[in-house]
Amino acid sequence: MREEKKIRVLVAKPGLDGHDRGAKVVARALRDAGMEVVYTGLHQTAEQVVEAAIQEDVDIIGLSILSGAHLTIFPRVCQLLRENNAEDIIVMGGGTIPDEDIEELISKGFARALFTPGATSAEIVGWIRKVTAEN
Amino acid sequence: MSAKEKKELPSQGRKAWETCVDGLPERPQKFMTVSSVPIKALYTPDDVPGLDYQRDLGYPGFYPYTRGVQPNMYRGRLWTMRQFAGFATAKESNERYKYLLSQGQTGLSVAFDMPTIMGYDSDHPRAFGEVGRVGVAIDSLEDMETLFSGIPLDKITTSMTINAPAAVLWCMYIATAEKQGIPSHKLGGTIQNDILKEYIAQKSWIFPPEPSMRLITDIFAFSGQHVPRWNTVSISGYHIREAGSTAVQELAFTLADGFAYVEAGINAGIDVDSFAPRLSFFFNAHIDFFEEIAKYRAARRIWARRMKEKYGAKDERSLLLRFHTQTAGCSLTAQQPENNIVRTAYEALAAVLGGTQSLHTNSMDEVLALPSEKAVLIALRTQQIIAEETGAIYTIDPLAGSYFVEALTDQMEAEAEKYFERIEQLGGVLPAIDQGFFQQEIADAAYRYQLEIEQKERIIVGVNDYVIEEPRQLDLLKIDPQIEEEQIKRLRVLRAKRDNAVCGSRLETLRRAAGTRENLIPYILECVRAYVTEGEVIQVLRDVFGEYKEKPIF
16 A cells, blocks of 8 residues: 555634634544654744744645734735745635635635534545645 | 331332323433433422522522522512623723613623734734624723723723733723723723633633632732722633533533632732622523523632631622523524524523523624624614513522422532542642643643534434525625724824833833732733823733743643
């Protein structure tokens, strides 16, 4: 059997809000699904998130935002990835994000997918496997 | 009938019933509470064998207060209907407060934005994109004056959800009252000021535990002398529960925090009866009706017993566990959000039957955004319907004596005691935080709950069953991004027009005091009176105290 490279994910909590229940549940579910998960902990700046992503050589960044600051944080993370030639890292996220803002973030390319309350870990795991395979 | 027959009849009855029920099929679901505690099909006197009315329940307003903290409960006065609100700017929040007061709300509850909660001014780089988003932005006394403009602070009570920088916002409130000509001893209200649950669950900390606890005991001492009607800490289980804990964990960890504050006060040399009466609590009302009611009843009994027996409180008011309740945000669903009205109504009823002193009912759209005015009104009306129409509140603690509720109350108490022992073995609350004990317990419970939903052991209507195709979301409250710019502009104007020499010297005096053991509240008050900003005060304290760092676990 060929040994497959494990998918590496950075679960990040950018911004000031402390709601880490969702981030931790997702981190654990991804780990249980066999991925390598790095969790940044709370109160990260976009710079810290991108630095950690590059340092940890991750395939994917998951941003958890429940502070309403998603429209500034996602674009900022994407910009920093570009500046650091790390655009190949896929950006996804989750949290309390209204439908309208989801459409905006996805259509402008600031996030590949956003999972909101009610999403299951199976959906998230399935999606990550699919996009990382395509990459 | 002989004495022998009399004694045997109930057990024969039980046996017959058990034989009968064993032969009947049960639905395949697990019968367990929202905290995964199994529930029996039937509770009988066998489940409360040693129940002693006087010792375990007593009368309302009398030790051990299981049945309530006032002798007449809601027949005397209804609970305070206190809707948590705050968004955007002080001016807009002030308008929302006046609207709520005009609709019969009886107390205010301020939600601050994240930069204010974390001690950053609106123009700090860390505040970028977050100003006014999840609450109101307050940078200086000027904003606080606007927030309460036209609201007489001696006529209402105000609760402020602020923790790490609580001392600063509290001083701004006192100074705002001074400007209205109201002396501090006439002020009533609450600051959340519960830093322990921040390390445990809510995660909005600034300083390390030791200086944080010192600020809290400074507040105890200052309040005792100058603001005697103020609730100096609202010891909060709400956030512990929202972070995913079970009901027992919420109960045990919150009370453990409460005892830690009591010990901190006593160790700081303050008489327990001079500050304990001003400690209040804040619990969650989750969807599991009876479990929640048992939780509130157990909480009152545990608190009273420990305060009396362990901490030697003599003043009866030190024994009273008074609490605010908020319905469970984490029980609400983004799917079919109107169903949240129903969930909230059951949760609110549990809080009221559990004897709460004040209540916030969540709005149906809070899972999606800050609540719209219409949603808030329905949430407030939910409380008014319970109070005025249901008749559920006419008699005190109506579920007392229910075999089920009493057994559950006892069970909660016993389980909480087990947690107290484990915390003790870890060296107390602060060492347990340091070892990640609470954080891990909560993360485990949250993960288990999520798995139960995904494996359909637990059904959430509209989420993993009874699902429908839905149109777009409700009309949501939008925060204009312009607000951030305007707030920053106002702050810059303030910095230009205030007396910066005075501000600078008061900050230096504060810095020096922070390095001693002096009470810091008078120094902070002097700063905010001169329109020193929140961020400036916190930065000085951060320089002296340092910052807290968490080891991230999941």
